[in-house]
Amino acid sequence: MSESSVLTIGAPGYDVDRLVADLQETTDRKMKDGVYADARVAAAEKTNLAQLRGSDDFVTFYLTCLRDAVFVDISDFEIRERRRAFSRILVHLKKLLWNLLKFYTYRLWSQQNQINGLIITAMEGMEEQNATRIAALEKRIAELEQKAPDDGRF
Amino acid sequence: MADSERIAFVCPRFAGEGAVGGAETLLKNLAIHAAQRGLSVDFLTTCAQSHFTWENSLPAGTTQVEGMSVHFFPVDDRDVGTFLRIQQSIDRGRPIPPEEELRWLQNGVNSSALLRHLDQHASGYRAIFLGPYLFGLIYFAALAHPERSLLIPCLHDEPFARLACMKRLFSEPAGCLFNSQAERDLAGELFDYPDRKSRIVGMGLTPFEADATAFARRHGIDAPYVLYSGRREPLKGTPLICDYMDAFRQRTRRDIRVVFTGSGAIDAPAGLWPAIFDAGFVSEQEKHEAMAGAVSFLHPSINESFGIVLLESFLAGTPALVHAKSRVLVSQSRAAGAGLWFRHYPDFETELLYYLDHPEERKAMGEKGRQFVAREYAWPAIEQKFLDALHSLTLPAAP
Numbered sequence: 001m002s003e004s005s006v007l008t009i010g011a012p013g014y015d016v017d018r019l020v021a022d023l024q025e026t027t028d029r030k031m032k033d034g035v036y037a038d039a040r041v042a043a044a045e046k047t048n049l050a051q052l053r054g055s056d057d058f059v060t061f062y063l064t065c066l067r068d069a070v071f072v073d074i075s076d077f078e079i080r081e082r083r084r085a086f087s088r089i090l091v092h093l094k095k096l097l098w099n100l101l102k103f104y105t106y107r108l109w110s111q112q113n114q115i116n117g118l119i120i121t122a123m124e125g126m127e128e129q130n131a132t133r134i135a136a137l138e139k140r141i142a143e144l145e146q147k148a149p150d151d152g153r154f
Numbered sequence: 155m156a157d158s159e160r161i162a163f164v165c166p167r168f169a170g171e172g173a174v175g176g177a178e179t180l181l182k183n184l185a186i187h188a189a190q191r192g193l194s195v196d197f198l199t200t201c202a203q204s205h206f207t208w209e210n211s212l213p214a215g216t217t218q219v220e221g222m223s224v225h226f227f228p229v230d231d232r233d234v235g236t237f238l239r240i241q242q243s244i245d246r247g248r249p250i251p252p253e254e255e256l257r258w259l260q261n262g263v264n265s266s267a268l269l270r271h272l273d274q275h276a277s278g279y280r281a282i283f284l285g286p287y288l289f290g291l292i293y294f295a296a297l298a299h300p301e302r303s304l305l306i307p308c309l310h311d312e313p314f315a316r317l318a319c320m321k322r323l324f325s326e327p328a329g330c331l332f333n334s335q336a337e338r339d340l341a342g343e344l345f346d347y348p349d350r351k352s353r354i355v356g357m358g359l360t361p362f363e364a365d366a367t368a369f370a371r372r373h374g375i376d377a378p379y380v381l382y383s384g385r386r387e388p389l390k391g392t393p394l395i396c397d398y399m400d401a402f403r404q405r406t407r408r409d410i411r412v413v414f415t416g417s418g419a420i421d422a423p424a425g426l427w428p429a430i431f432d433a434g435f436v437s438e439q440e441k442h443e444a445m446a447g448a449v450s451f452l453h454p455s456i457n458e459s460f461g462i463v464l465l466e467s468f469l470a471g472t473p474a475l476v477h478a479k480s481r482v483l484v485s486q487s488r489a490a491g492a493g494l495w496f497r498h499y500p501d502f503e504t505e506l507l508y509y510l511d512h513p514e515e516r517k518a519m520g521e522k523g524r525q526f527v528a529r530e531y532a533w534p535a536i537e538q539k540f541l542d543a544l545h546s547l548t549l550p551a552a553p
Contacts, residue, residue: 016491016519020505023494027504036500044401044499047394051456051479058498 031061039069060131063124070116074109076102160194161544164272164284164295166263168199168212168224175205175385176462177286177308180333180357184283184306187358187537189221196279197224198272200265200291208263227268237261244313255319262290269295276302281548283331287323288314296327303327304547306355309337309344310457311481321345329547331355331540333460336481353543356460358533361524364439364446364470369413375431378510379411381448381472383441383463386418391454391477396422396430398454398502403429405503408510413448415441445470449516450509456480465531468492468523473516475505489530492523 030036042065049062079094081087163185169178182197189195197219201210210228217224240258244250250258268291276282276299284292285306296303305327309315324330324345330352332338338354341347370379380399386392392414399412400423414420415433422430433444445451451467451474458464461483464474474493476483478501487493494509496502509516 016488016494019508020494023504023508024497024501027500030504031500036503038405040401040404041499044397047388047391047397048498051477 034064036061037064037068039065041065042069059127063120063127066120067124070120071113072109072116074106074113159192159550160196160279161188162196162198162272162275162279162282164198164268164282164292165286166200166289166291167202167205168197168226176458176460177306179462180308180460181283181285181306183357184355184536184540185222186220187533188540191537191541195222196275197222198268199224199226200229200263200268201226202229202263214267225268225271227265227271230264230266232261232264234261244317247313250317252318255317259290259293259319262288264290264294269298272299280550281328281544284327287320293319293323296323300326301328302548304543305330306333307337307341308333308459309340310459311340311344312457315340315344329353329543331543333357334482334485336485337459340481351547353539353547355539355543356531356536357462358536359462359465359469359527359531360533361469361528362442364442366443366446366471369433369440369443369447373431373433375411375413377409377411378449379413379431379447380450380452380475380506381413381415381444381467382452383415383445383466385416386414386420388421389455389457391456392418393421394454394477395452396420396426398499399429400426401499402503402506406507408507410449410506410510413444415444442466442470445472448472450475450506453477453480453483455483458482461486464493465527468520468527471517471520471524473509473519473523475502475509490523490526492519492526 079091081090163181165178165181167178169182185195185197201212201214202208203211208229212226214226214228236257240254272295279302281304282299282302283304283306284296285308287305287307287309296305307330324347332352332354333356335354338352382395384390411429411431413431415436417435420432445467451472453464453474454477456477456479458480459482464483464486467474468490474487476487476493476495478484478495478497484495487495494505496505
């Protein structure tokens with residue numbers, strides 16, 4: 001969960017540019033610290049993805065959130081019954097059903113989890129590869145610009 | 155100004171019960187205030203109310219509304235399949251040949267009866283104000299009488315604005331009335347639109363008093379709430395509100411409710427429903443009370459040319475959270491000093507927590523917004539800007 005109080009601005013509400021810049025700086029720092037590496041954030045961002053395509057660090061951030069979201073929880077869980085009447089019988093019945101289905105559910109979801117994990121690893125690899133390639137190209141362009149004559153032609 | 159001076163407005167729908175849209179409201183209000191300032195106003199529109207079906211649901215004919223003559227004309231039959239097929243391609247950013255663009259316009263919303271009326275009476279109007287820009291009706295009407303046409307485009311940065319035909323629509327008419335500097339800048343970028351052919355007018359808003367506790371009391375809302383007012387649809391960003399508020403409530407464990415006013419279905423995650431209050435279509439008074447009592451007004455749409463509800467929430471003394479990609483809403487928030495903008499969920503969470511944990515600062519921002527709108531969007535100032543635009547961009551009609 002995030003911190004509840006972020007910061008106090010000296011002249012509150014009077015310079016929203018500064019306020020937004022300060023708040024976003026805080027957010028960026030917290031993002032780097034992993035405060036938002038959360039499956040719920042990845043899910044919340046699904047309708048905003050098209051607007052974020054241009055952001056430099058977004059793909060890396062989104063993949064971090066996804067890493068938490070891809071693995072479906074297949075652990076055992078407590079079986080309850082909210083209805084009062086026949087609650088004991090119903091709980092026993094549910095437990096019996098779950099014991100019969102458990103093996104097949106685990107088998108299905110453990111395979112799905114493996115696939116999800118492989119896909120996210122592949123995406124992270126591609127992202128890393130692209131980032132390295134872009135960094136190398138930017139370095140090369142900077143070198144060529146330095147070597148270029150004064151008229152700007154290579 | 156001569157009392158006899160006549161002007162016309164052309165808009166695909168007439169704002170009223172059952173037909174609400176920002177652009178339609180803006181054109182209607184400008185027309186009413188022009189009539190109040192002594193101009194003779196004809197408002198030409200269609201019989202349609204629904205912007206989904208465009209069914210002719212109102213009777214054709216003429217009626218008097220607040221000092222102007224409103225003429226209703228039937229919408230033409232059209233090939234919806236062709237229209238949607240081409241529209242889908244445009245939406246996906248695929249290049250469209252000119253003949254397909256024309257087919258898209260021809261199969262959009264048109265009214266040949268309205269165009270015929272305009273052909274017969276155009277010479278008697280000093281100016282014809284037309285908008286919003288992306289309808290076949292507006293395109294053909296503006297190009298039929300370009301020397302008298304003044305577009306009120308309500309332009310958005312969207313794939314439709316990048317069609318070749320739009321360049322023609324913007325270049326031929328006598329001028330444009332933009333709602334904000336940000337919209338004017340966008341037209342400059344898209345069409346190389348010269349500043350001398352345009353004026354920034356916008357729409358006036360009348361200050362109001364609203365009881366900040368009345369809405370929550372009436373509906374039994376016993377926790378702080380955020381508000382969205384208007385059409386609920388993906389283009390307006392309402393699914394984003396639901397997704398963000400669901401994540402916010404889960405992550406921060408704050409009991410904050412989400413109030414919607416307006417029309418359309420709400421697409422929300424199951425876990426958020428207990429925190430949603432859908433007030434539906436409400437009166438202006440109730441909308442203002444809902445705004446006055448909200449922690450923040452949420453406006454995540456990036457397709458806005460003016461943002462009427464944003465300015466109304468400022469008038470109610472409530473600051474806003476807007477999407478950083480909406481240059482119009484960001485510029486309004488910045489100018490008013492009454493809104494914060496977010497790039498993504500983490501920003502949203504930080505900023506909403508700021509509003510919740512800093513009530514004094516939030517109140518100060520709201521007050522600043524109220525003063526800004528009351529000063530910049532007072533009707534007398536807007537009416538004057540409108541009349542200046544009319545007189546500087548057009549010539550008097552022939553006697």
